[in-house]
Amino acid sequence: MAGQISGSRPGHEAIGAAITAASARGEPAIVGFLTAGFPKRERFREDLARVASAADVVEIGVPFTDPMADGMTIQRASHAALAQGVSLAWILAELTALAPRPKAPLLVMSYLNPLLAYGLDRLPSAARAAGIAGVIVPDLPFEECADLKRALEAEGVGLVQMVTPVTPPERLAMLCAAAQGFIYAVTMTGTTGKSVAVPDDVLEYLARVKAVAPIPVCAGFGIRAPEQVARLKGHVDGVVVGSALVEVLERGDDPVAFLNGLRTTR
Amino acid sequence: MATALESGDAGALLSRELAGDFPDLRGRYGPYGGRFVPETLMPALDRLDAGVRRWLKDPAFVAELEDQLTTWVGRPTPLTYAATLSQRWGAEVYLKREDLAHTGAHKINNAIGQALLAKRLGAMRIVAETGAGQHGVASAAACARLGLPCTVYMGAIDIERQAPNVGRMKLLGATVVPVTAGDQTLRAAIDEALRDWVSDPNGTYYMIGSVVGPHPYPYLVRELQAVIGRESRAQMARQAGGLPHAVFACVGGGSNSIGMFHPFIGDRDVQLVGVEAGGRGPKLGDNSATLTLGSPGVLQGCYSMLLQDENGQIQETHSVSAGLDYPGVGPEHALLMAAHRVRYEYATDDEALESLAECCAAEGIITAIESAHAFASARKWAATHPRGRILICLSGRGDKDMPTLQKTLLKGKL
Numbered sequence: 227m228a229g230q231i232s233g234s235r236p237g238h239e240a241i242g243a244a245i246t247a248a249s250a251r252g253e254p255a256i257v258g259f260l261t262a263g264f265p266k267r268e269r270f271r272e273d274l275a276r277v278a279s280a281a282d283v284v285e286i287g288v289p290f291t292d293p294m295a296d297g298m299t300i301q302r303a304s305h306a307a308l309a310q311g312v313s314l315a316w317i318l319a320e321l322t323a324l325a326p327r328p329k330a331p332l333l334v335m336s337y338l339n340p341l342l343a344y345g346l347d348r349l350p351s352a353a354r355a356a357g358i359a360g361v362i363v364p365d366l367p368f369e370e371c372a373d374l375k376r377a378l379e380a381e382g383v384g385l386v387q388m389v390t391p392v393t394p395p396e397r398l399a400m401l402c403a404a405a406q407g408f409i410y411a412v413t414m415t416g417t418t419g420k421s422v423a424v425p426d427d428v429l430e431y432l433a434r435v436k437a438v439a440p441i442p443v444c445a446g447f448g449i450r451a452p453e454q455v456a457r458l459k460g461h462v463d464g465v466v467v468g469s470a471l472v473e474v475l476e477r478g479d480d481p482v483a484f485l486n487g488l489r490t491t492r
Numbered sequence: 493m494a495t496a497l498e499s500g501d502a503g504a505l506l507s508r509e510l511a512g513d514f515p516d517l518r519g520r521y522g523p524y525g526g527r528f529v530p531e532t533l534m535p536a537l538d539r540l541d542a543g544v545r546r547w548l549k550d551p552a553f554v555a556e557l558e559d560q561l562t563t564w565v566g567r568p569t570p571l572t573y574a575a576t577l578s579q580r581w582g583a584e585v586y587l588k589r590e591d592l593a594h595t596g597a598h599k600i601n602n603a604i605g606q607a608l609l610a611k612r613l614g615a616m617r618i619v620a621e622t623g624a625g626q627h628g629v630a631s632a633a634a635c636a637r638l639g640l641p642c643t644v645y646m647g648a649i650d651i652e653r654q655a656p657n658v659g660r661m662k663l664l665g666a667t668v669v670p671v672t673a674g675d676q677t678l679r680a681a682i683d684e685a686l687r688d689w690v691s692d693p694n695g696t697y698y699m700i701g702s703v704v705g706p707h708p709y710p711y712l713v714r715e716l717q718a719v720i721g722r723e724s725r726a727q728m729a730r731q732a733g734g735l736p737h738a739v740f741a742c743v744g745g746g747s748n749s750i751g752m753f754h755p756f757i758g759d760r761d762v763q764l765v766g767v768e769a770g771g772r773g774p775k776l777g778d779n780s781a782t783l784t785l786g787s788p789g790v791l792q793g794c795y796s797m798l799l800q801d802e803n804g805q806i807q808e809t810h811s812v813s814a815g816l817d818y819p820g821v822g823p824e825h826a827l828l829m830a831a832h833r834v835r836y837e838y839a840t841d842d843e844a845l846e847s848l849a850e851c852c853a854a855e856g857i858i859t860a861i862e863s864a865h866a867f868a869s870a871r872k873w874a875a876t877h878p879r880g881r882i883l884i885c886l887s888g889r890g891d892k893d894m895p896t897l898q899k900t901l902l903k904g905k906l
Contacts, residue, residue, distance in 0.1 A: 291674070291805045294792065297687075301674075305674075313805075339798075339804040342804055343789065343802065365530060367527060367528070367531060393535065401531070415690060
């Protein structure tokens with residue numbers, strides 16, 4: 227059984243604790259994203275271990291044929307992973323067999339249909355057995371999430387909610403109240419991967435999220451440079467780094483150096 | 493979340509459908525439908541839903557739509573008695589002539605309606621997807637008519653096989669964006685249109701072309717296409733002396749068929765038959781017969797029937813007709829199948845092409861390859877129902893299919 231969700235503490239509390247601990251050290255926590263099995267299926271455990279050694283939380287992407295919230299990088303990574311036979315069942319088996327277990331809590335990001343095909347009845351216990359602390363489902367809005375959230379909760383697995391710059395105030399409050407683990411504040415309207423300059427209105431939006439968030443807030447979509455992380459410091463508890471990290475792995479560069487490099491600007 | 497259907501639910505679902513309970517407040521048709529989109533789009537869908545409620549039944553809006561349909565689209569479209577097919581099949585065959593609507597297919601009914609709505613909602617620009625190109629042309633025309641900038645996403649494969657429509661869209665002022673990602677057909681085009689919309693959910697209006705996608709689109713498009721069935725019902729009574737015994741329409745996403753079927757759902761003696769693309773055969777990947785051969789799941793915003801593998805990955809599909817080449821289907825069709833109100837079957841590529849040729853020779857009409865699928869099923873039905881009265885939705889004309897027809901029916905004949 228996974229260390230981070232042993233005992234009575236639910237996994238999503240471990241996520242929040244990891245983010246809070248990192249941001250208490252004066253830098254936004256880093257949630258590192260990788261598409262499972264990309265670039266090479268055989269290297270998944272090794273890539274995961276390297277990312278987990280430098281990130282505070284790791285988000286593992288389940289590839290899907292139609293990733294409508296994702297830009298070119300994650301589309302490309304998803305199709306390449308699928309072509310190598312990566313599936314949710316394979317990912318869960320790989321994670322269950324991980325030894326040693328990474329210190330960083332693990333999240334899984336999946337579009338809804340692969341979860342439905344796996345079976346929402348058997349997903350929560352399988353996720354727990356695989357040491358998964360939380361789940362992100364980008365095409366499952368709050369109105370449709372109650373059953374999955376309840377089922378995951380029974381196994382101590384959290385369901386992360388996303389909020390966006392166009393989320394109206396009342397909805398923002400509702401989503402923040404329901405969120406577990408952290409609140410995923412999407413920095414822009416658009417798909418993942420495009421670079422964001424972090425203008426003042428993004429900081430104002432993040433301040434609105436922080437004001438109503440009972441748990442840590444992480445900014446994501448388009449975060450790829452230390453200057454952005456420096457600009458976000460003090461405004462959020464963490465950042466999600468996705469497409470840029472996937473590109474580092476794709477090029478065969480060192481993910482540890484890349485992730486540590488995001489923290490060096492003060 | 494979605495719940496599995498219990499056996500024995502069919503009667504209850506049909507009663508609720510007939511009572512007008514669907515879509516319900518969550519946009520569900522029984523277990524199907526709903527909204528499965530990124531959070532960024534939820535406020536836009538809420539605004540669209542409010543706009544649909546505000547305007548769709550508003551007398552001034554209805555009058556403006558009626559005027560466009562009458563004076564610009566060319567409605568009502570005729571009902572044609574197909575004398576030679578009737579004789580050959582031993583039946584009474586009537587054709588609802590959506591091919592005679594402006595731009596050559598039923599798609600214009602939806603496009604002009606949504607363009608009027610987009611204006612009311614203050615949209616700055618329109619994005620649309622297209623498979624066969626008919627919705628793209630209809631969107632481009634409606635946007636030109638109302639002065640709205642229009643961008644159409646189209647799969648690279650479809651751009652090749654429906655080349656005449658690409659030129660028409662450009663002439664009508666639309667920007668056509670080729671989609672080289674994914675399967676390079678309609679599904680990939682919808683993914684790209686959704687990504688565009690996610691980038692500007694406040695200023696952009698997504699003009700979806702079929703009864704698919706998140707609520708309220710399946711409802712909105714059905715309401716705009718139901719004019720097909722309403723006109724047909726009245727024309728059959730007037731010209732044929734009674735309702736048809738059986739109605740046939742092709743089903744890709746399912747907009748011409750839902751538009752044709754919906755006004756007949758309460759007529760329990762009228763058989764409704766939806767005809768999917770059987771492609772090369774029933775093997776996964778060889779067809780687009782979503783209802784007949786698929787399983788439930790979530791794709792592009794709604795819970796419906798899908799062609800997918802055991803891991804929930806969407807399968808590439810095949811059909812000789814670009815407009816039917818789609819692995820999903822409208823949620824109301826999934827409901828009508830579960831409620832046993834509409835029978836869904838498929839016609840293969842070869843059967844459709846054969847029927848297309850037969851209609852050309854018999855009636856002097858080149859149907860779209862999509863619509864020819866409905867003819868193929870109707871002919872089979874006629875063989876076991878002597879003197880049956882048949883209504884076929886001739887959803888579009890085949891001019892756009894010339895590149896495909898050159899490689900199939902006309903191969904070696906020129």
